[in-house]
Amino acid sequence: MTKSNEEKYWNTRLKNAAEYVPGEQPQGPEGYIKLNTNENPFPPSKAVLEAIRAAANDSLKRYPDPTAHAIRVAYAAAKGLNPDNIFVGNGSDEIFTLILRGFVEPDGVAAFPYPSYALYGTLAQMNGIRYDTVSLSADFSYDMAGFLKKKYDLAIIANPNNPTGTYCEVDDIRSFMRKFKGLLVVDEAYIDFYGGSAADLTDEFSNIIVTHSMSKSYSLAGLRIGFAVAPEDIIRGLMKIKDSYNVNMLAAAGAVAALKDAKGFNYNIKMVVNNKEYLEESLAAMGFDLVPSRANFIFVKHPAITSRELYGKLKERKILVRHFTGPVQSDYVRISVGTMLEIKALAKEIAVIVGA
Numbered sequence: 001m002t003k004s005n006e007e008k009y010w011n012t013r014l015k016n017a018a019e020y021v022p023g024e025q026p027q028g029p030e031g032y033i034k035l036n037t038n039e040n041p042f043p044p045s046k047a048v049l050e051a052i053r054a055a056a057n058d059s060l061k062r063y064p065d066p067t068a069h070a071i072r073v074a075y076a077a078a079k080g081l082n083p084d085n086i087f088v089g090n091g092s093d094e095i096f097t098l099i100l101r102g103f104v105e106p107d108g109v110a111a112f113p114y115p116s117y118a119l120y121g122t123l124a125q126m127n128g129i130r131y132d133t134v135s136l137s138a139d140f141s142y143d144m145a146g147f148l149k150k151k152y153d154l155a156i157i158a159n160p161n162n163p164t165g166t167y168c169e170v171d172d173i174r175s176f177m178r179k180f181k182g183l184l185v186v187d188e189a190y191i192d193f194y195g196g197s198a199a200d201l202t203d204e205f206s207n208i209i210v211t212h213s214m215s216k217s218y219s220l221a222g223l224r225i226g227f228a229v230a231p232e233d234i235i236r237g238l239m240k241i242k243d244s245y246n247v248n249m250l251a252a253a254g255a256v257a258a259l260k261d262a263k264g265f266n267y268n269i270k271m272v273v274n275n276k277e278y279l280e281e282s283l284a285a286m287g288f289d290l291v292p293s294r295a296n297f298i299f300v301k302h303p304a305i306t307s308r309e310l311y312g313k314l315k316e317r318k319i320l321v322r323h324f325t326g327p328v329q330s331d332y333v334r335i336s337v338g339t340m341l342e343i344k345a346l347a348k349e350i351a352v353i354v355g356a
Contacts, residue, residue, distance in 0.1 A: 302354050
């Protein structure tokens, strides 16, 4: 069958949209050290696993709670928020899709930073929304004034940014919001590692949404739980446009248990941060250029080897890191923080590769 026939029923929007390419997910017992998709290297707590097992009972014949009430209450308690200002999605990615579908007019224009999370642009195209990119500064910091050069209906910034790990101070976002008339989404998927959330700005401004994720800091990437914190009218809109039952029972049980386990959460965060700082010190000693990161990954390059070559040589050694295409990010590799054993194995192989 020819390619044209394979795409016979695709609409124009689907045909023209750029395809988002996730990080490699090796299947089976290949023995890879996987440091390419920013997953947490540590498993969920026993309480979380027990809660999921307990939820796997006869109640699965029923639909889950369409409002995810128990998760909203647990998240509000854990973060000092109001449940009425919280929406629960099937990962943050679903929330971005809903925002693009329901909060931007067909002739509206969105803006996203560059380099940043490539899925923003893909989702915009899939929803028929035109968008511009606003370049980061030379040091990969945010220049928020770039989002004011045109009348944008929507802007999304990742904070800390992915793949660079750089961070925009809340006061800078507050100053920006005093001038910005569109809707700002602050994607805080990595905020828990070093703190500094902009969630409180949702009490000050009517045009801001802050999204959070349980994939990274809570070790629950497989459950697909994301949050939007926003003024109540925006939450009502998200509730109206979402799929009927977008969060399943098992994910809900695991999420609630994780949110109640503050001790396990804080220990996990401390371990990741310690390992990340050890990795930074190790690579700096080998001559790497490191972008300052407030996430569970680092963005680095070495003067003696191209990043693509480094990626390939590590893959030959069954160590996966992330290399991106693009005029800026292709000069770097992004390395997720792993266990101390994984980090030491990585550092040992890199030392051989770069001759350090």
